Amino acid sequence: MARELSRREFIKISSLGLGALSLGGGLWRALANEFSASTEEAIALTGFSEGLLQRTPTVCEICFWQCAGWVHTIDGKPWKIIGNENDPNSNGRLCPRGTGGLGAYLDNDRLKTPLIRTEVRGKQTFREATWEEALDYVAQKMKKIAEKHGPDCIALFTHGSGGVFFKHLLRAFGSNNIAAPSYAQCRGPREEAYLLTYGEGIGSPERTDIRDTKCLVLIGSHLGENMHNGQVQEFADAVANGATVITVDPRYSVAASKSKYWLPIRPGTDLALLLAWIHVIIEEELYDKDFVQKYTYGFDQLKAKVKKYTPEWAYPITTIKPDVIRKTAREMAWHKPATLIHPGRHVTWYGDDTQRVRAGAILNALLGNWGRRGGFYYPNKAEVPKYPYPPYPRFKWSWREAFADKYPLANLALANGICEATIPSASRDCSFKGWIVYGTNLMLTLPQPQKTIEAIQNLELLVAIDLMPAEITGWADVVLPECSYLERYDDLRILPGREPTIALRAPAFEPRFNSKPGWWIARELGLRLGLEKYFPWKNIEEYLETRLKAIGLSLKELKEKGVVKLPDRHPIYLDEGMEIEFDTPTGKIELYSTILESYGFDPIPKYTHHEEPPEGYYRLLYGRAPTHTFGRTTNNPLLTETMDENEVWVHTKVAKLHGIENGQYVVLVNQDGVRSNKIRAKVTERIRHDCVYMVHGFGHRDKRLKKAFLKGADDNALITRVHVDPIMGGTGMRVNFVTIEPADSAA
Amino acid sequence: MPRYAMVVDTQRCVGCADCVVACKTENNVPDGFCRDWIVQDVTGVFPDLQMEIRSERCNHCENAPCVRSCPTGASYIEEGGIVLVDHDKCTGCKACIAACPYDARYVHPDGYVDKCTFCIHRVKEGLEPACVEVCPTQCLHFGDLADPNSEVSQLLKTRHYHTLIPEAGTEPKIFFLT
Structure with a gap:
């Protein structure tokens, strides 16, 4: 298909034509196998043919825009997800990731059952565990850390809707050291x-x-x-x-x-x-x-x-x-x-x-x-009273004390700060001993992965709660498999916008494998930690009903509508x-x-010069692709179809200088000698000569991610240095320089 | 008789490939294949560049070479001008694939040739094709060229547009607004 055009790029963002491989079966066949139905039966279900059509309201979790939509099923089997027409975030039209959200549910590489790290003949490995056993294990370790060092020495890293229940758990336990990489x-x-x-x-x-x-x-x-x-x-x-x-x-x-x-x-x-x-x-x-x-x-x-x-x-x-x-x-x-x-x-x-x-x-x-x-x-934002919990205990120690006079204007916890304060130092009287990591793959998220690994070595407990075997789960002591957003309720979606709205995520399917919703995991841990009074609701329906009742709504109504617009609003201009x-x-x-x-900072911005890449090196820039969210979608069977690996954009003249041709695999080597996985070069006029660019989230190194394993390169692995914002502690990451080598043909 | 066509507003299109994903779920397109795709057509040299982003698919040509080349009559033109493949009649000989200048067809793992159907199952129900319905930038428009008041007719009357490989004489019915 690709035609030779001078100074012209002709790119199909799809696998049609160019070396398209039939992986034999498609979504429905995968499903058909899953539900032991025949492919023919499944295919007959497409379109508006026979079968019981049903729709369940959902709020997308593939990115954090949180569009509301409807999950359509035929005879209880997944068909498609489309946007909710009353939702201001999507206006009834989901983005490709939301449309491909079924892939998150269907992915057979998902975490299937709780895992506990163990040693067999001197080699570390995971053994499968029951929920009972895994939760007891975590609760016991948490108690032990609290007794020895105080509950504040356990930190939570969180990203995603279910995180709200883990934040609640941690605060009830006595720690307010809660960070999301979405801040720093x-x-x-x-x-x-x-x-x-x-x-x-x-x-x-x-x-x-x-x-x-x-x-x-x-x-x-x-x-x-x-x-x-x-x-x-x-x-x-x-x-x-x-x-x-x-x-x-x-x-x-x-x-x-x-x-x-x-x-x-x-x-x-x-x-x-x-x-x-x-x-x-x-x-x-x-x-x-x-x-x-x-x-x-x-x-x-x-x-x-x-x-x-x-x-x-x-x-x-x-x-x-x-x-x-x-x-x-x-x-x-x-x-x-x-x-x-x-x-x-x-x-x-x-x-x-x-x-x-x-x-x-x-x-x-x-x-x-x-x-x-x-x-x-x-x-405008809907005002819905919080669930009436008892007040949290007083927090004794905060991550902030580890950084005496630094980052005075950081209003939220620094994920990298918690990481740093986990590495013991003479200047601190307490270091973090336990991490609970919910829905964020710290290995691809926190810059300077070498520091993250060093910090992990000092932990007494690392719990990872995730849908996929993301790299961070490979470092955990206990891995708890959460079910996908299509298999669970979550807290109400209450976001700012032109109009105040509330949206509901309800389960369209039963959890696959032995996975559980985040709210359930948090509550079960809470009960084991003696925090019953903080979890007075028996299940999330009860929790949601209480919140909704406070504003005169019911779960039944919200399940029918998916999104409700509230009347109270102020003018937006x-x-x-x-x-x-x-x-x-x-x-x-x-x-x-x-x-x-x-605070002694420039009250009016002043230009500061940043170091330029040395000769033969290029500034490493990174960004997003419309069909992927960080590294969390790169194994999604539907979304990998549109893009299954990233490319490094290199200007035509730079490519010539390094003897690189379009489509060729190359390796990037950064200023500290760190080498990337092999990545295809996109030789293009669309970028300056002093930088290169790649989409973030590829180059997974966990074999359990079968579709994403070693596909493309991981920009984060090359971000071995950062420039930290003295005002609020943000980690400036576009300060790494790379050079380009052709990949070894044998690699 | 309707003459169905699609109008793609390349000013609005960001190439997000939602049309590709929506088509795959709607129509159960097998792994490794798709019935529509995105093209980023770049011209010029740095820093004087232009780019047209297009969502492409079968052109449902009025003068369809795939239909003419099909030895079994499996490829045919349905009412409304929609080019379709009768899976039962198709032997998977690929003559149509060779004849199509747009590379719009592929061999389904089940042995027949498959392609965009303009979501005829939806159109019959009075709905838009899945790609049109989902498009977040609303760059896709579907309708009847035979109706001078339809949105597609009006868009073609008021905006500049082009078709793909018009020199092939296929009279394509996918139009790209510029």
Whole structure:
């Protein structure tokens, strides 16, 4: 199929044609085997033919946008998942991952039964255990650690809906050391930067009014490849409505291809561009004067500070020409206040991330878009009382004490901080002795995997609760198999949005194998730890019914509707000239941050230079693919069909220099000599010459993941160094350099 | 008589492949195959690049070479202009695969040739094809060209578009808005 076209790429994101392999059977056959029905029978069920059609409400767990949908079954067997028409996150249309969610249920590589680490003839291995035995084992170890070191020495890492029950368990047990890598390894700097500036964070789903924006500025945000559903839907609407898109990215991303301006910036210099934009907006008096005067603090200091940041100054740093900087700044100002500098999501890049994101926040304030159509809206969120639990015991020790004067503005726990505080040190009186890891594959998530492994060696207990045999489960003492989101209830989905909504996830199927829902696992552990009073509900239906009753709803009604919109709401835009007090020390939007000043940080962002890759090396960039979420979907039998390995993007000239051809397997070697698994080179004009790019989440090293095992390369393994944000402890990860070698043909 | 067609808005399409996954679950497409796919068509040199992203599938040609080349009559044009394969008549000889300029067909592991059906089982029920229904960017439009007021007719009247390999003379019925 691939035709030879000069300087032209022709890529099929599918396995049709190009070396397509029949793996003999497809989804239905896999199923047919599973349920011992014949393929013919199963095939006859497709389409709207005979059979009892049923639908069950669900909330997708494949990514964290949490779209609501309907699981369709025929005679109790899975058929498809489609979006819930009343759901604001999906508008009735799921993304490819949600559509492929059945693959999470169908995956035969799933964890099947509890496992306990044991030693057989000097070799460590897992033995299968009953739930009773595994839970007793965990509870006993937890008690022992609590007696010896205190309950605070057990930490929880969590990501995903079921985590709420484990957080509750841990707090009831006496530890508040709970971390999610989504903070210090992802969007933490963004939340802190907006808190410092506006007194409010951005949240998820983002409060960005992309639907109605006239000018969208993306700083490295690759919407469309990053497939957060509602956001991408709004992006497509904005493009179709003729909005100006300005994309700043060293790579010609999908978003760049939809943009009026693509600014292929030198990686690591975004802050210089942002400061130059602020300079132009101020010097040419293009800012929203009324807004700035009424709502902001520190304009004069800002003006003085950015005077030197001219487009001519930024040009040699960013490689973006001064006239392009001016033109794009003017275009932003032209559309104000319906101009939106997107705050980003994964923003832990270079270690000065809070300051970079703050520069965007300042630019947004100058354009007066806060609370305005096409800018940032004021989200509504359903108010549902929490389950009436007794108060938690007092927490004695926090991870924060391990970092005396560091990261003063970290509002949430640092996952990497807990990891670091697990490694014993003379300067700390307590180190973590137990980890409970729920739904997050720390080996692919935390940078500097060598440190994670060192920390693990010091643990007395490591429990992994997961759906798949992710790499972290291979390090655990006890592995507890959770059932997929399609086989369980979870807590209510209550997320911010334009309208307040509640959504329900109900089980469409019985749990496969010997897996159990997270809420059940947490409760059973609680009972074994003597925490009965914290688990007064017998099952989750009782828990949900209690919460729903408090707002006059019932589980039955929610099961019928899937999503309920609540009437209580406030306007999402501010009225012109309205009096507002922002939740900052000055009550204003702080262009000049008094909080940063009080902690001795730059109150106005200052450009800092980042090290450039040495000759022959390239900055390692990473991102997302629309059909995958981190490493958690790369074994999903439906989603691997669209993409079963990642590629490293290499500019044509760089490839020539290293003797690399398109499609050839290569190995990346980083500055510390760490070698990647082999990965195919995508030789392309779509990336700058000073960096390479790959999609995150591939290169799994756990054999039990049969489809994903050694497919592609793991970017995280190459992230052996980080630059830590001194303000909030985020780990800047785009500071690693790699060189490229052809893979050994025998490899 | 209706003339079914699909219009793909390449301005909206982000190439997420939801159409591919939805088709696979809706139609039980076997592992390793798909009836629709994504193409990223890139032209130019850094930094002056253009890219058209397309969701592609069988073109349901008015002048279908697959139908003409089929020795058993398994490939045929159904009412509404939908090109279909009668699995019982198909011997899997692959003459149609050789004739199709769009590489839209594959041999099903069960021995017959398979391809996009425009989800005729859904269309008969008054529903849209699964790919159209699911598309998060709403870049896919399905409808009747014979009806001048249909969405697809209107889109083709008001927007620029192209078809794939028009020089093959197949008169394809998948249109790409630019």
